[in-house]
Amino acid sequence: MGQLWLWxxxxxxxSGIVAQEDLYRKVFVFxxxxxxxxxxxRAKPEQPLQNFTLCLRxxxxxxxxxxxxxxxxKAQDNDILLFKPKPGEYRLYVGGKFVxxxxxxxxxxxxxxxxxxxxxxxxxxxxxxxxxxxxxxLQRGYAVGAEAAILLGQEQDAFGGGFDVYNSxxxxxxxxxxxxxxxxxxxxxxxxxxxRLPPALLAWRSLSxxxxxxxxxxxxxxxxxxx
Numbered sequence: 001m002g003q004l005w006l007w008x009x010x011x012x013x014x015s016g017i018v019a020q021e022d023l024y025r026k027v028f029v030f031x032x033x034x035x036x037x038x039x040x041x042r043a044k045p046e047q048p049l050q051n052f053t054l055c056l057r058x059x060x061x062x063x064x065x066x067x068x069x070x071x072x073x074k075a076q077d078n079d080i081l082l083f084k085p086k087p088g089e090y091r092l093y094v095g096g097k098f099v100x101x102x103x104x105x106x107x108x109x110x111x112x113x114x115x116x117x118x119x120x121x122x123x124x125x126x127x128x129x130x131x132x133x134x135x136x137x138l139q140r141g142y143a144v145g146a147e148a149a150i151l152l153g154q155e156q157d158a159f160g161g162g163f164d165v166y167n168s169x170x171x172x173x174x175x176x177x178x179x180x181x182x183x184x185x186x187x188x189x190x191x192x193x194x195x196r197l198p199p200a201l202l203a204w205r206s207l208s209x210x211x212x213x214x215x216x217x218x219x220x221x222x223x224x225x226x227x
Contacts, residue, residue, distance in 0.1 A: 018042070020208040025220045026174070028211075030153050033062070033170035036163060037213025039152040043201040045180055048143035053116040053183040054082060055191045060171025061108065063087055067155030067167050068113075069176070073145035074159045080144055082115060083155060083167075092117070092124055094144065099136040101126040112175070112192045116182045119143060125182070130192035132185070150202070152176065153215065174220065178202035 028039055058068055063086065071080035081093035087105040091098045092115045114127040122140025126133040149160040153169040156162055177191065179200045191197060211217075 018208060018210045020206065022205045023174070023207055023217070024205055026217055027059075027172040027220050028152065028174070029172050029216050029218050030168075030170050031214045031216065033168070034165035035153075035168045035170060035214065036165055037168070037211075037215045038154040038163075039173075039215055040210040040212060041150045041152060041176065041202055042208035042210075043148075043150055043178060045146040045148075045201060048146050049180055050119040050143055051117065051180065051182050052080065052144065053114060053179045053181065053188075054080065054177070055112070055114040055188075056082070056176045057110050057112045057174045058084075058169070058171060059110045059173075060169065062170055065167050066169045067153065068169060068173070070149075070151045070154060070156045071144070071178075072149045072151075072156040072159050073147060075145055077156050077158055077162065079148065081155060082113065090115075090126065090128075092126065092138070094124070094139045095142045097139055099124050099138050101128075101133050101136075103128050103133070114183070114188050114191055116188075118182050125188075127188045127192070130189050132188070150178075175204050176202060176207070177204060 030037055054069060056069060065085045067083050069082040073079045076096050078093040078096045083091045085091060088103055090101045090103060090113060094117050112129050116125040117138060119142055122137050124136050124138040152173055154163045155167045177200045
């Protein structure tokens, strides 16, 4: 059954067919560097976002800039963007403005990131591998648009496109979640540990997605939790 599922998932990716699957212990492998490939993920917020939490895992040896998660609306191409300009820095964009979080350079291992934002206070949180970084101010009073193109592995410079292949991702992505609330510290740590999580707008365990280009779904090679 597992082999049949992998064959169907690969076929869906090659054919551009929308799939909805439980991707537990599986990853998206972005095979090429640089690349025009990406994964479209489906979510339908009922109203503009006043708060959100985004979590994902990445595994790459890239040292150049690359986009991980891009949420573009027709009014703003970087309404939500998680971007890594270099190995020791992440940037969280909300409404076209960003804050930078400086982190230790990776040791060739998986990195789990959660980023959250609260409009009323204008505060962004950033967690790396289950540990919080100092909070920073960002876009107080802003609302993220509800109608969006949501992509993994590229940075959108226009609604649904406008890619620079030298900002593309190459490597493995997994455990992508988006909530319309700010998660508590306990839930941030639970996301890192792959424990039970609250219902989400985007959930890795029931992800609706469409592969565009050279991306394949493969089993995870090993556990990704740190020490």
